[in-house]
Amino acid sequence: MHPRQEITEMFSTFVQLESDRFSKWLIDIKLRRSIQNCLEYSQKVPNSENFWALYWHKHWQEQSHSLARMHMSAYLQEPSYWTAKKTIARFIHSQYSLADYFQMANAEIETILKNFNPKKSSSLKAYATMAIPSRLKDILRQRKEADICTNWALLRKVSKKQFLEALSQAGLSRTVIAQYRLAWACFKELYVQNQPGGTKALPGTERQLWEAIVNLYNRERQTQLTQPTAQCTREKIEQWLTQAAIYMRAYLYPPISSLNLAISEDDATTTLDLPDLSSDSLIAEMIAQEDTQNRQNQQSQIQAVLLKALQNLEAKTQEILKLYYQQGLTQPQIVQRLQMSQPTVSRQLLKARESLLAALIQWSQDTLNISVTCNLVKDMSTALEEWLKVKYGESS
Structure with missing residues (x-):
């Protein structure tokens, strides 16, 4: 394969899975046109995947090219796929499929790009090959912890920044977010964790705990909330906090859905005859020498x-x-x-x-x-x- 053709495919193709197995490569028309134009106007630039990886990474950092993120996503499809395949091979019984693990890995590309430092490593793919598995292991561990964590324990663990970002991501208004935030702050102030596990309500019984939270909220709302609100009940506080925990889980550990590739222009893709990744060998033919x-x-x-x-x-x-x-x-x-x-x-x-x-x-x-x-x-x-x-x- 001609080096320029190889570079074009590396930065414009995406893996398609069918029946939880590798099916084919899909090439994004707009991305292909983008990289071909770059190669055409840069005749003196070396045909090196590392050069173009660093080139698009720089544009992604500077946000100077709208397609940089998509080019990077295409380029890191392979380490994401192999991470998913090796991960599923480790678990005999898993609630996730290959497509789920692949999507989890793809979702971490933004973090990988952010943490990569070209001054310390010239190979983005080599860095990603080590960093993506590490990120995926952390995610799976956190998901397991979240699954067995009660709503109240989860709300005690998260930071204020995470809490507010979760509510904002859920699309709540500023007024509602302020009410949730105050209810959560009152809850954290009065709800303490027992030793060595479980929870214990202070002061005294659970009923007294919620009464104390409600009373604190109703006192603080007069100075903490910018807009006047009516007095709140225990039922309303519990409802807010329960819903906040749901938003928190969705923010920290988004549900895995079927793999949907982002197509950049009118769903314009075409099937490309590239090496089949279903081979057991980790060195696919498309990897550059x-x-x-x-x-x-x-x-x-x-x-x-x-x-x-x-x-x-x-x-x-x-x-x-x-x-x-x-x-x-x-x-x-x-x-x-x-x-x-x-x-x-x-x-x-x-x-x-x-x-x-x-x-x-x-x-x-x-x-x-x-x-x-x-x-x-x-x-x-x-x-x-x-x-x-x-x-x-x-x-x-």
């Missing part, structure tokens, strides 16, 4: 970073690692071999892993501009453990 080389370079860099961090460890710590990973000795056996205490051996192993993990995280932040999350640290820790087994296994 340049991107493959980038991943190989990153693997080499990670190897170098870990080897350097390993060499910087104390000699005794390196010896303990060899006995543990290369010879397969248990900690009690290492204690006997080196005549050291059990706490010392355990502490040295933990310290070594922490040092190597810190080096790996630092490299990810500096090179790929990756935002470190708890899930990402867990993934890196697992990968590090596998690396140590392989590294010392090769030396045995």
